[in-house]
Amino acid sequence: MARRRLVLRRCLxxxxxxxxxxxxxxxxxxxxxxxxxxxxxxxxxxxxxxGLLAVLACRALQPRPxxxxxxxxxxVALAVAYGAALEGVQAGLAYRTxxxxxxxxxxxxxxxxxxxxWSLARRRGRGRESGRRGGGEDPEILGVxxxxxxxxxxxx
Numbered sequence: 001m002a003r004r005r006l007v008l009r010r011c012l013x014x015x016x017x018x019x020x021x022x023x024x025x026x027x028x029x030x031x032x033x034x035x036x037x038x039x040x041x042x043x044x045x046x047x048x049x050x051g052l053l054a055v056l057a058c059r060a061l062q063p064r065p066x067x068x069x070x071x072x073x074x075x076v077a078l079a080v081a082y083g084a085a086l087e088g089v090q091a092g093l094a095y096r097t098x099x100x101x102x103x104x105x106x107x108x109x110x111x112x113x114x115x116x117x118w119s120l121a122r123r124r125g126r127g128r129e130s131g132r133r134g135g136g137e138d139p140e141i142l143g144v145x146x147x148x149x150x151x152x153x154x155x156x
Contacts, residue, residue, distance in 0.1 A: 006062070013060040016053060017082060024086040025093065046083075046102050047109030054079035054113035058121075068121050076114035080107045 058075030083106030091098035 006060070009056070009060040013053075013056045016056055020049060020053065020082070020086060021089070024090055024096070043101060043105040046105035047112070049109065050079050050083050050106040051109035051113030051116070053082065054110040055117045058114060058117040068118055068125070072114040072118035072121075075117065076110045079110035079113070083107070083110070 054075050056075075057078045058072055061071050061074055064071070080103075084103050087098040087103050087106075090096040
């Protein structure tokens with residue numbers, strides 16, 4: 001069950017990454033949102049998209065006991081690297097331009113997404129340990145390999 005969930009999370013991450021790639025390569029004629037905010041709306045969209053990418057990456061990485069911060073950092077790094085790579089793709093397209101501001105917005109959004117995931121995962125793990133959510137240990141915090149080897153039992 002935990003392995004299937006991990007595979008589904010990885011498939012979701014790959015599908016979302018494909019959507020970002022497709023969106024980065026599309027020719028967008030005249031689709032610039034109005035600048036009514038202090039921060040341009042396209043930068044807010046970049047931050048939101050890469051924040052979600054970081055959350056999906058954190059959830060798709062192999063769980064290890066006591067390694068939530070490392071998993072969050074890896075998810076953020078993956079999202080930032082992917083965003084920078086897509087900006088590189090855009091630089092090679094005649095009808096798109098790469099922007100350092102977009103890379104910065106991607107990084108800010110990814111960091112925020114990783115922080116949100118880390119804080120929620122930590123809180124969820126604490127709730128499981130104290131028995132507030134049904135007792136037992138959280139399979140997301142335990143490694144999938146430990147669950148399969150029967151080293152830990154998980155309450156139903």
